[in-house]
Amino acid sequence: MDLERYVGEILKEIEEEGMKALKRYSKRFDRYEGELRVKKSEFSGLEKKNKKVIDDIIDRVKRVHEKQIEESDIYPIEDSLFGLVERPIERIGVYVPGGKPLPSTLIMVGVPAVLAEVEEIVVTTPPVEGSIDPRMLYIAEKLGIDEVYKIGGAQAIGAMAYGVGMEKVDKIFGPGNKYVNEAKRQVYGQVGIDSLAGPSEIAIVADENADEDHVKADILAQLEHDDEAKAWLLTTSSDLAESVEGEKVDVEVLEDLSRCVEEVNEISPEHLEILTENPRDLLRYVKNAGAVYLGEFTPVAAGDYFLGVNHVLPTGRAPRFESVLTVDDFVKKISVAEAGRMDYKRNKELGIKLSRMEDMECHKRSIEARKNAEEN
Known part of the structure; x- marks a missing residue:
């Protein structure tokens, strides 16, 4: 089987046919024909003793990851200002494998996302006999995530990337099998991805x-x-x-x-x-x-x-x-610059000379146009 072509066909059908293709693949691969989004009533059902274990682990992960949070930094050089401002990614998708459910995956991705103040987090995971692992649903609820879908495989990646059955996400996180990995590889560029996970x-x-x-x-x-x-x-x-x-x-x-x-x-x-x-x-x-x-x-x-x-x-x-997943993976760093009059006047000739070296006449004119920089 040509994995690239096989997954590519699934993604193409999801993108072009939308919900029709998504439901067809859910029936074929997940053996599921019901509502794709988990209802609010399905979020209850975990034993109290298991809740305590999950609560304690989430608290521990939060304590470690809180140390990774960085403040935006604007600093002066001469009479100019430079720096980086951080903004959270607005909407992310988390894929959680279902063959051997690993609720800890959602903790490891969800906690730093929450700390980074990501506005919207969506979770997809394949259902088992029509249901989602109650531990996973409790973790989602604990982290303030109410958008969980019963979708697995490459079709889940397509749904998140193309906005089928849900709003499109900006970046996809989480491990999966070879089909999920290949799907993430193919949608990269239309959305961001964390990495392509292989065997442990x-x-x-x-x-x-x-x-x-x-x-x-x-x-x-x-x-x-x-x-x-x-x-x-x-x-x-x-x-x-x-x-x-x-x-x-x-x-x-x-x-x-x-x-x-x-x-x-x-x-x-x-x-x-x-x-x-x-x-x-x-x-x-x-x-x-x-x-x-x-x-x-x-x-x-x-x-x-x-x-x-x-x-x-x-x-x-x-x-x-590549590096371990951190809070930084859920934020974007935006470069900020504000040139002061004296700094501009003192250094603009560098830009003019480089524009000439690269034969970029309009760049040169743009730099020269700030004639008021010459005023005292």
Whole structure:
């Protein structure tokens, strides 16, 4: 099957036929023919004990992400003003996979979006037997999100990107299968996207001080995500390497920890655990990793669920040029400049000369037109 062409046809039909195509694909892929938008009455139904767990995790994620909020900054240079002002994206879409429901995805995307003051947040997720996971609906309600749709797959991405069955969004967030990923890739440019998520990855750098049971448990926790998940162990301990072999992990025994980190930078993993005597000492040498987890009490699973750090991370060697999801992903930075008379007068000749170098006569005339800058 040609994935690009297959997904492209779905998106084309969604864009051209609208609701007719969307309902057709919902029936075909989600086996669902009812109302696409979740009714208000469907938001109740979660047990009290589960609500408490979710409340506590949301509070923890908020505490960590609040530190990322930046104020707009305008600063003077001579008699001019320059700076950046931040404005939240007006409307975003969040895709939450449904094959193995992961409500934590909505927490990790929703919390920084709320902190960034995004005005409208829409959630799409495939229904299971006509219903949405009650944990997910409670999280949405807790975050003030009331626009949730029972739509999955590439058709959900098309609906959000083209405004079918809902208002069009400005940017789409959230992981998905290969069809969702390809759909996000194809709609990019018409809307923004966070990233193209691949299978989960973990690399562990460990010395002879690492507990082999911890290493095995942490590797298995990431392999639990899907059959295509990847794991690497880079260690200076041959005993540890022997104990972990056979756990569906690539194992390398290297002469020292610096070589281990060099290998990590080449791999560029989604998650990196450093289980050594002095893990902080190695952090300065890490160049490429989605997230780094230092020491015995920081397994990736803790980061996934309760530490409060974001678990939406780049994969597939993308940490070479992409970053963890933060509040910044939900805002736009707008450049602002106000030139003062003296600064303009003093420096306008630079602009005139560059205009001539680039043969841009109208640019030169625009700069020269401010004759009142010559007045005292």
